[in-house]
Amino acid sequence: MLSRVADTIYWLSRYIERAENNARMLDVNLQLTLDATILNHRYTQQHWESIIYSLEDTKLFQELYPGITGEAVVEFVCFERKNPNSIYxxxxxxxxxxxxxxELISSEMFEQLNRMYLDFRSGEAQRLFRSSSYQFFKWALQGCHLFQGIADATMAHDEGWDFLQMGKFLERADRTSRILDIKYHILLPKEEEIGGTIDTVQWFAVLNSCSGAEPYRRLFQGQIAPWKVAEFLIKDASFPRSIRFCVASLDHSLHQITGIDRGDFLYKVEAERLSGKLLADLSYVTMDDVFRIGLHQYLDGIQLRLGEISKAIYKEFCEWLDT
Amino acid sequence: MGNLFHGYDPSRFFDEMFASPSEVRAHYQRLFERYNDLTLGEFDRKRLVADNSFLTQGITFTVYNDTEGTERIFPFDLVPRIIPLKEWLHIESGLTQRISALNLFLRDIYHDQRILKDGVIPAEIIHSAIHFRPEFMGVNVPKDIYIHICGTDLVRDHDGNYLVLEDNGRCPSGVSYLLENRQTMKRVFPNLFSRYSVQPVDRYCEELLNLLRFIAPGGNPEPTVVLLTPGIYNSAYFEHSFLARSMGIEIVVGADMVVQGGYLMMKTTKGLKRVDVVYRRIDDDFLDPQVFRKDSLLGVPGLVEVYRRGNVSLANSIGTGVADDKVTYHFVPKMIRYYLDQDPILSNVPTYLSMFDDDRKYILEHLPELVVKSANESGGYGMLIGPHATSEEIAKFRDLIAKNPRNYIGQPVVQLSRSPSYISGRFEGRHIDLRPYILFGEKTTIIPGGLTRVALRKDSLVVNSSQGGGSKDTWVLSE
Incomplete structure (x- = not known):
């Protein structure tokens, strides 16, 4: 497989996953801020700020908009063409x-992506958003899910597929860590306690952003406890959006491509050493460890290491594109 | 009962469908019955289905000089062009003859130049042709084939005779539209196909791949074949991608490849892999910055040397542009007589060369009646259509011809045949041409029909997509 093609398909996958996660995050948070009986104005303000912080796009946002408002954040994250990470x-x-x-992906995959693009381009998506943000996010999520489903059902599960999977899971691990990190940036109103109503609502929103509420409830029978939510999103072995699950899948695809056995432990491929090490850390870390390090610092560390893995993947398979 | 044909006027032109306002040609009769049944609403729905299918599949071309990178669909007209079998057999034999002569000509020009020495073609024409590549004199190309893929433009005059307007022997494009047009017609008018026996077109990509494998260096039975594209911003990118997909080969850009140890290699995730055959969709000028344009980033440094040594094959070969120069075109009937000792089956449009004194005098005296073309431009650019031109445009061409007589030809205006086409609410006659695609390899294969292009602007004779042209499905009947 051509190195350029591998790199292209890896990023194609990351972009779609990024679009999907942006839609998830905004959808849940938009609904949360509508809950006016719990949340006052000052609080919603903080809420939107925390989203921009977690995306690490604060500087660009400030250049483009006079202040952080719900409308501005939604515009920035959904439709802003000057923001390279907006859904559009x-x-x-x-x-x-x-x-x-x-030539590598199936026609059906291209057509699905093209339909979504054409709906943005024609203004159809923007119209849908104005008539119902709920409908818009549902449409965007479904569109991305449809793409993944079509890919699974119509594309050969060969090397190209593994690059597609690596992109998807690496991006998803990163996004889940950022969604979880939003909670760090949200300050509780002064009079509120940790574990109080608002705290619980916030943690629930975090779970929901990852479609994790239902599997979480099955696992913990209803109790929304902060450390449990964090543990679930970081360490759960079977939930497809937990960071550990994503890194395990990434690691699997990486070994599929190189053909090296996962039990080899010689680590001739640096990307495999890095992903194997991160996977081991995620498997053996305890929540006590995480809170001792600090949740935010811990998640920051994970994002950094994901970035290193991504660089190592490029170096291994595509480096000579630059020569 | 619709009336989309109501008031249809074939006028003074040769109309493909109507022999007179009240007489439908026999091979269009069943089509006429079906289309005459359609209401405007039904027809509009079919148009919408067709347009949407092109759009969602991304069958678009990029509009240059547009900062938004706008992609447009190539307008598709739902009235097909039908060619009876007998007419097609005539075209097919004429094109086979022509491509054979063109390849013999190129082999001769890059070796002994007998045709120049024998005085059949003035040597100065070849030596002044901008696409002549003296660097390639004496180089042997695989199987002596220069033009593997040719798109020859045909028109019909007011008597319905098929004439050759030009040969495109470098990187002819458009075949993907032909193939997609057929797919779309089948979706939109499934029942119509059961009323006609239409020759299929879908073997094109298989035949193209056979051809590319046939020319592999050293007769390698399992060659690695790639398609070289300038990239996704090229106006024909959809076609490049379509052809690569249909053949199951890699589509590459110059940066994907490197020359190492005398071979052309591509950069893969598992290391460098040898490339045997390149179906290149970039012009000679951009192929190799070491030999041609130094500023080209689209090609591969050293590629030409690998080709010279016979370690990689190219389709089409380098330097074929000398054969589709519009001045050389004038001499193709002579080539056919010279190399094949046959009379040309398809005629050229009569052509005056402004490099000859008598011809130039004639051209300059008759500018308002003639079509004047520059020798090496395409896409409907660099052209004067006398009867439609302003006096400023005529003056401009008078000047251009005087400055560079080698570069211009004059031809009488051919009143291209017309075909009913859908124009806001009804059918009107519009001028059309035909570009068949010829594959010249172990055998000559011509996909039945070709791309019919239609000038959708009223009275326009220019069918190019950049000038408001569209296309139609082309049916060759099998009986």
Whole structure:
């Protein structure tokens, strides 16, 4: 497989996953802020700020908008073409990548992506948002899910597929860590206690952003406890959006591509050493360890290590594109 | 009962469908019955289905000089062009003859130049042709084939005779539209196909791949074949991607490849892999910055040397542009007589060369009646259509011809045949041409029909997509 194609398909996958997670995060938070009986104005303000912080796009946001309001954040994260990480920009980038690897992905995958792109381009998506944000996010999520389903059902599960999977899971691990991190940036109103109503609502929103509420409840029978939510999203072995699950899947695809056995432990491939090490840490870390380090610092560390893995993947398979 | 044909006027032109306002040609009769049944609403729905299918599949071309990178669909007209079998057999034999002569000509030009020495073609024409590549004199190309893939444009005059307007022997494009047009027509008018026996077109990509494998260096039975594209911003990128997908080969850009140890290699996730055959969709000028344009980033440094040594095959070969120069075109009937000792089956449009004094005098005296073309431009650019031109445009061409007589030809205006086309609410006659695609390998294969292009602007004779042209499905009947 051509190195350029591998790189293109890896990023195609990351962009789609990024678009999907942006939609998830905004959907849940938008609904949360509508709950006016619990949340006052000052609080909603903080809420939107925390989203921008967690995306690490604060500087760009401040250049483009006079202040942090719900409308501005939604515009910035959903539709802003100057924001390379907005849903619209991610879809444009994903489609452009798809266009250059059409010989590798199935026609159905391209058409699904193209339909979503055309709906943004024609203003249809924006109209849908104005008439119902709920419908818009549902449409965006479904569109991304449809893409993943079509990919699974129509694309050969060969090397290209493994690059697609690596992109998806690496991006998803990163996004889950950021969604979890939002909770760090949200300050509780002064009069509120940890474990109080608002705290619980916030943790529930975090879970919901990852479609994790239902599996979580099955596992813990209803109790929304902060450390349990964090543990679930970091360490759960079977929930497909937990960081550990994502890194395990990434590690699997990596070994599929190199053909090296996971039990080899010689680590001739640096990317495999890094992903194996992160997977081991995620498997053996306790929540006590996490809170001793500090949740935010811990998640920050994970994001950094995911970045290193991504660089190592490029180095291993695509480095000579630069020569 | 619809009336989309109501008031249809074939006028003074040769109309593909109507022999007179009241007489439908026999091979269009069943189509006429079906289309005459349609209401405007039904027809509009079918148009919408067709357009949406092109759009969602991304069958678009990029509009240059547009900062938004706008992609448009190539307008598709739902009235097909039908060619009876007998007419097609005539076209097919004429094109086979022509491509054979063109390849013999190129082999000769890059070796002994007998045709120049024998005085059949003035040597100065070849030596002044901008696409002549003297660097390639004496180089042997695989199987002596220069033009593997050719798109020859045909028009019909007011008597319905098929004439050759030009040969495209470098990187002819458009075949993907032909194939997609057929798919779309089948979706939109499934029942119509059961009323006609239409020759299929879908073997094109298989035949193209056979051809590319046939020319592999050293007769390698399992060659690695790639398609070289300038990239996704090229206006024909959809086609490049479509062809690569249909053949199951890699589509590459220059940066994906490197020359190492005398071979062309591509950069893969598992290391460097040898490439045997390149179906290149970039012009000679951009192929190799070491030989041609130094500023080209689209090609591969050293590629030409690998080709010279016979370690990689290219389709089409380098330097074929000398054969589709519009001045050389004038001499193709002579080539056919010279190399094949046959009379040309398909005629050229009569052509005056402004490099010859008598011809130039004639051209300059008759500018308002003639079509004047620059020798090496395409896409409907660099062209004067006398009867439609302003006096400023005519003056401009008078000047251009005087400055560079080698570069211009004059032809009488051919009143291209017309076909009913859908124009806001009804059918009107519009001028069309035909570009068949010819594959010249172990055998000559011509996909039945070709791409019919239609000038959708009223009275326009320019069918290029950049100038408001669209296309139609083309049916060759099998009986």
């Amino acid at each position: 920009s991610c879809l444009c980038a994903a489609r452009e990548n798809a266009r250059s690897v059409r």
